[in-house]
Amino acid sequence: MARITKGILGGFSGKVGTVVGANWRGQDIIRSIPKPNSRPPSERQLVQQTKFKLVISFLQPVKSIQAKYFGSGSGSRSRVNLAVSYTISEAVQMVGDVAELMYNKVLITKGDLTGFQNVTATPQAGNGISLNWEDNSAQGNVDATDLASVICYCEELESFEIFESVAERNVLTAGLTLPATYAGKEIQLWMFFHNAKKTLACNSAYLGSLTLI
Template sequence: MARITKGILGGFSGKVGTIVGANWRGQDIIRSIPKPSNRPPSEKQQLQQEKFKTVIAFLQPLKSIQTKYFGSGSGSKSRVNMAVSYTISEAIQMTGDVPELMYNKVLITKGDLTGFQNVAAVPQTGNIIRLSWENNSTQGNASETDQVNVICYCEELDRFEIFESVGIRTDLTKDVTFPAVYMGKEIQVWSYLHNEKGTVACNSVHVGAVILI
């Protein structure tokens, strides 16, 4: 891959002969067209492809969140790519030949905001999960108005429920209610905070798995 500096031709987009031009992260680049390979993938390559597919499928519904709140977004990788790389390297385990997510190691967001203190999730009658935490709004760069967000995933239904800005850091407790289809299902729960301006978030925390009642 090569970078095009501004000159008489400037940048271009599309295929010309054996090269492709594009604008990537604000820079005009050119690269050669990859040659197709008839060689079957190795066992290691197949394993990596399976991990990649598993992670991409899981994270896809979270793309809009991770675009804003996963890492700094600087350098050659986008925030979404950083989330994928992290999940593949840190939150996948193999069960036989099958890659599986370790939910307690999954990060939904990654950032420098002061996170929760002693957050917990408890099911309540009526398909409700009640989150509670302690007030740490005087610690680090925390603020009383930091926004509370709850991310829930049901593996059985392969479905996310996303509750954004449901409260603030000083509320200390918040209920989220699920559709009836979740009754009796196990739910993986994460929560994170972002500042009122929506410019920085904390590392999300896996609060645990609860069964709705």
Template sequence: MGKFEKGILGGFSGIVGPVVGATWRGMDILRSRPKRTHRVPTADQLLQQQKFKLAVQFLQPVRTIQSKYFGTGSGVKSRANLAVSYTIAEAIQVVAEVPELIFNKVLITRGELAGFQNATLATQVGAVLEMSWQDNSTQGNAKSNDAVSLVCYCKELKAFEIFEGIVLRSDLEAIVTLPNYCIGKTMEVYAFLNNEKETMASTSFYLGEHTVI
């Protein structure tokens, strides 16, 4: 892969002869045109492709969050790439040769900000989720004005409901109302905190699977 600052007519994208022009992380690059192959993928390769597809499709709705708050992007791997790699390695299992997500191992964010203390979640009639936790705003790098976000996923609907920055760490409670179509469905629920400057987040906390009532 080659990088160039200015071409004769500036950067370009697409195929020109044996090279491909593209923009990658804000840079104009040239790379070799991929060679066609007629090799049949092995069973392991096919399984890895299925895992990759599952992880990418699942995480797509939270990509913006993970681009800010998943580890530290470095080299050729962005934060979103790191999230996909983690999910494939740690949060997918194979059952009867079919990849499945392990929801209690899924991470929405991964960071060094202090997380929640003794967080719990309860459901209330009317598609209401009520989360509570204890005050730990004086511990480590925690601050009272850290923002709280809830991320809910419905396996049946294959859909996320995301509530960002709804309350502060010092509020000790967050209440959200899901859309009515979620009633009767089960939701995998995660929560995370981020600092006021939005430069750091906690590792997301799994609050369990809950049936919406």
């Protein structure tokens, strides 16, 4: 059953005959109901489905970050759409029938803000991580008040820990502590800067994998 929301000439939601009405990204749209397809998917389609499932599951916990800081959403493609598309095409490889992420190619954020210079991460006792970077305040569109955020992912636990706005750019160092469940685990690490207004970010920097102590 369809529901007309703006009068007889307005948008509607629901199914009418062979069409479906909906409001998407603020616009009323009507689309035809897809015809059933009895043909089995091709090998290429199966590969894409496998990659898509992996990427959607992996990126879900950072979706709110990418909605603000991944590229520039326009038209029918949101920033989250762009992040998914990029990750599928650039950061996933097939090993036999298994899709695997290439963490060094994953981008959590993508933008025009100047990023880090020589950033390093060192494990510390008690599930801690010490982060250090060099001063690049004279480069590009840098501001001393840009804020650093850290994304940690443990493949074994299939879990993220997100530390937002841990330090300003000009501090040049930050420290964080992960929960006890991460003790002795290998984690993948990314960092990014965003400006104080939260309108611009840099491409996230992949800091590699490290084992907590």
